Amino acid sequence: xxxxxxxxxxxxxxxxxxxxxxxxxxxxxxxxxxxxxxxxxxxxxxxxxxxxxxxxxxxxxxxxxxxxxxxxxxxxxxxxxxxxxxxxxxxxxxxxxxxxxxxxxxxxxxxxxxxxxxxxxxxxxxxxxxxxxxxxxxxxxxxxxxxxxxxxxxxxxxxxxxxxxxxxxxxxxxxxxxxxxxxxxxxxxxxxxxxxxxxxxxxxxxxxxxxxxxxxxxxxxxxxxxxxxxxxxxxxxxxxxxxxxxxxxxxxxxxxxxxxxxxxxxxxxxxxxxxxxxxxxxxxxxxxxxxxxxxxxxxxxxxxxxxxxxxxxxxxxxxxxxxxxxxxxxxxxxxxxxxxxxxxxxxxxxxxxxxxxxxxxxxxxxxxxxxxxxxxxxxxxxxxxxxxxxxxxxxxxxxxxxxxxxxxxxxxxxxxxxxxxxxxxxxxxxxxxxxxxxxxxxxxxxxxxxxxxxxxxxxxxxxxxxxxxxxxxxxxxxxxxxxxxxxxx
Amino acid sequence: xxxxxxxxxxxxxxxxxxxxxxxxxxxxxxxxxxxxxxxxxxxxxxxxxxxxxxxxxxxxxxxxxxxxxxxxxxxxxxxxxxxxxxxxxxxx
Numbered sequence: 001x002x003x004x005x006x007x008x009x010x011x012x013x014x015x016x017x018x019x020x021x022x023x024x025x026x027x028x029x030x031x032x033x034x035x036x037x038x039x040x041x042x043x044x045x046x047x048x049x050x051x052x053x054x055x056x057x058x059x060x061x062x063x064x065x066x067x068x069x070x071x072x073x074x075x076x077x078x079x080x081x082x083x084x085x086x087x088x089x090x091x092x093x094x095x096x097x098x099x100x101x102x103x104x105x106x107x108x109x110x111x112x113x114x115x116x117x118x119x120x121x122x123x124x125x126x127x128x129x130x131x132x133x134x135x136x137x138x139x140x141x142x143x144x145x146x147x148x149x150x151x152x153x154x155x156x157x158x159x160x161x162x163x164x165x166x167x168x169x170x171x172x173x174x175x176x177x178x179x180x181x182x183x184x185x186x187x188x189x190x191x192x193x194x195x196x197x198x199x200x201x202x203x204x205x206x207x208x209x210x211x212x213x214x215x216x217x218x219x220x221x222x223x224x225x226x227x228x229x230x231x232x233x234x235x236x237x238x239x240x241x242x243x244x245x246x247x248x249x250x251x252x253x254x255x256x257x258x259x260x261x262x263x264x265x266x267x268x269x270x271x272x273x274x275x276x277x278x279x280x281x282x283x284x285x286x287x288x289x290x291x292x293x294x295x296x297x298x299x300x301x302x303x304x305x306x307x308x309x310x311x312x313x314x315x316x317x318x319x320x321x322x323x324x325x326x327x328x329x330x331x332x333x334x335x336x337x338x339x340x341x342x343x344x345x346x347x348x349x350x351x352x353x354x355x356x357x358x359x360x361x362x363x364x365x366x367x368x369x370x371x372x373x374x375x376x377x378x379x380x381x382x383x384x385x386x387x388x389x390x391x392x393x394x395x396x397x398x399x400x401x402x403x404x405x406x407x408x409x410x411x412x413x414x415x416x417x418x419x420x421x422x423x424x425x426x427x428x429x430x431x432x433x434x435x436x437x438x439x440x441x442x443x444x445x446x447x448x449x450x451x452x453x454x455x456x457x458x459x460x461x462x463x464x465x466x467x468x469x470x471x472x473x474x475x476x477x478x479x480x481x482x483x484x485x486x487x488x489x
Numbered sequence: 490x491x492x493x494x495x496x497x498x499x500x501x502x503x504x505x506x507x508x509x510x511x512x513x514x515x516x517x518x519x520x521x522x523x524x525x526x527x528x529x530x531x532x533x534x535x536x537x538x539x540x541x542x543x544x545x546x547x548x549x550x551x552x553x554x555x556x557x558x559x560x561x562x563x564x565x566x567x568x569x570x571x572x573x574x575x576x577x578x579x580x581x
Contacts, residue, residue: 103562197543210542239548240541308527319502326503328575333568339581345505357504361495361514362521364502378528380538385531387539419517420524436542460543 001488003028004166005481008075008223011169015058015074016066022058022074022118026051029076029120033167036487041142042152042162044081046121047088051076054118061116071226073116078168080159081122082129083109083214084203092205093127093137093155096351100330106203107238108172108214108231115230120168123158127353128322129174129207131155132182132425135416136355143412144186145484146450150409153183153425159217160187165487170218170227174204176211177310178405178429181441181455184217185404188443188451188479190470191217192224193429195461196436197242199228200235208317209240211310211433220480221442221471225249228463244461252464257472258292260465263397267303268428272406276447281403284444284454287476288401288469298393298400302385306431309386311423312366312379313434318356319363325351358419387435390459399465400457402428404441408450428455438463442470443479451479490519 003011003025014020030048037043058074079085082092084102086109091097105113113119126136134142134157142157144150145165152161156173160183163171173180175193184191192215199214206212216227229250234243264285269278285295327334327347337343352360366375393400405425415422432439437460441453454473458466474480495515499506506514560573569576 100566103558103565195543197545236550239550240543240545242543242545302531305527305531308525311521311525312528323502328567328577329564330566331568334578335569337578340578341503341581343578344503348503349505352504357506357510358514358517358521360502360504361498362518364498365490365494365518365522366525368498368501375525375528377538378531378533379525380540381533381536382528382531383539384536385533387542388536420520423521423524434539434542 002032002166004032004076004169005483005488007220008071008169008226011075012071015062022055022062023052025074025076026055026118026120029168033121036165037167039148040145040161040165041140042123042158042165042167043078043121044091044124044139045089047119050088051118051120054113058116058118070115070230072112072230075117075169076120077112077117077170078119078121078123078162079109079171080125080156080173082125082174082205083172084205085109085122088122090122092129093125093139094351094356095138096325096331096347098332104203107200107235109203111231123162123171125158126155127356128205129155129176129179130318130355130359132422133415134158135412136353138353141412144409145487146188147409149411150450151186151412153186153409155179156217157183160184160189160191163187163189163217163219164484166483170216170223172214173217174212174214175433176207176314177433178426180215180217181404181429181439181453182426184441185453186409186451189217189219190221190224190443191215191441192228193432193439194228194232194463195438197240198232198438198461198463200238200241202235202237206321208314209321210317211314221467221474222253225253225467247464249464249467252468253471255468256291257288257469260293260399260469261397262288262293262295262469263298263393263400264295265298265300265303265400265402267300268402272424272427273403274407274447277403277407277452280445280447280452281454284473284477285401288472291472291476296397298397300389300393300431302382302389303431305382306386306434307423307427309379309382310430310434312375313383315359315363316367316376317363318359319367322356322360327351383434386431390435390437394459399462399469401469402455404429404453404455408447408452432457436460438466440466440470442473444473444477490515490522
């Protein structure tokens with residue numbers, strides 16, 4: 001088995017006892033990427049020089065202070081290409097940012113580096129993180145490591161596929177409507193969407209600023225906790241990052257679920273949830289009950305409006321955020337343009353793919369005079385209703401348990417021509433973004449040979465209870481060391 | 490929604506879409522707007538719009554001078570520049 005199939009804590013033990021070096025781990029990751037990634041397509045670029053420099057620094061740190069070096073020291077990681085990396089091209093999966101080399105690191109990138117993590121590359125994603133399948137990337141399609149005819153999910157599809165195929169031990173993704181949890185479910189890995197403001201967004205190329213959060217994708221719940229603890233917390237560069245203390249998230253992992261009240265939202269089991277997915281959820285719930293949790297059915301009645309509210313609010317923020325993509329400060333230049341408007345139109349027409357254009361147009365529409373009240377303002381009121389539903393339910397239960405997605409991974413090409421079918425993929429994940437809640441997808445079983453995740457939602461800043469329940473689901477299903485076929489060598 | 494409206498959106502958002510692209514977008518936007526019209530059924534008479542999910546309000550910091558990017562770094566990705574400034578075609 002590859003070393004990259006081990007948990008971060010086990011690798012940490014071996015790094016500290018000098019059984020393996022950070023340099024060896026980085027070389028193994030880069031070698032696996034060279035051998036396996038041509039078929040998976042998770043990486044847009046690798047960062048050999050950076051990885052070797054960071055690995056050598058990590059080895060020095062581990063030698064000088066083995067017990068003081070942080071848990072991520074020497075661990076190979078990779079970042080979704082919406083996160084700015086100083087001196088390393090960052091495209092957000094878009095042609096309009098081709099060649100863009102950020103002059104600074106995102107806060108999460110800097111914090112991972114400060115914790116000694118070793119960056120092996122940048123990961124493919126849907127253009128500007130808009131999509132549920134990774135098929136909206138302007139550069140390449142990433143496939144699902146479990147079945148190369150299927151999508152990895154999106155938009156952090158490269159981040160999920162890289163962990164599933166053991167090409168990196170942990171990756172960072174971003175989640176605006178499910179973009180960490182959905183690919184985590186499809187690829188059989190753990191994915192955490194922190195509460196809004198738990199993690200800094202500084203240096204995250206914005207999709208929808210009121211919904212975006214950065215979070216980890218890993219093989220195990222403990223690995224995710226280690227990454228989350230490294231990146232979470234206040235940041236002077238992001239005024240929306242909360243100053244509430246992060247607390248000891250590790251303590252949650254071994255508490256078990258005895259005495260917890262867990263709600264299963266009736267509306268999340270409605271039409272559209274496949275039989276195989278339902279079966280995986282039911283089994284997970286039965287196991288949690290046997291471990292001493294109390295499972296109760298709850299209702300979130302405004303769920304039926306959440307998808308519509310999301311597809312007004314997110315595009316509205318897109319139309320505003322992406323106005324800066326104008327070909328002036330970055331881009332290829334438009335030497336043939338004879339006026340400024342022509343230069344903008346040429347840069348944006350050549351630079352944006354169909355989904356991004358669609359969302360900019362939709363966002364422009366719902367914000368325009370005469371439609372603002374009926375769409376944008378009303379959607380923000382519905383958002384309040386969705387948040388109130390959750391607040392009411394969290395007075396009765398400690399956390400919610402549901403499917404992460406209505407189905408397992410779908411076929412490449414299946415939903416490309418039908419935007420509404422693609423949007424519906426996120427129906428069970430996006431309400432948590434609207435309300436700013438904490439959420440995790442954890443592998444819980446298989447449906448027709450494909451991984452299926454269970455979603456655990458907690459209250460605002462309820463990362464600890466999510467980790468606690470997810471750790472129990474993981475322990476009871478005992479799946480995490482299963483690698484996709486052909487990736488364990 | 491009609492073609493003139495989609496054309497207007499394309500112009501407002503500087504998307505530079507071709508007639509065929511406008512036609513395709515018209516069909517897709519019509520379907521999406523019909524779907525998000527679900528919002529009209531919700532009873533929102535008793536709630537305020539969400540402003541900030543974490544309840545943050547007027548986050549202030551000390552007004553202190555701190556290091557920032559040099560002009561050269563900030564302009565490093567610009568395709569056209571001159572004398573420390575961005576260069577663009579004239580507004581017409």
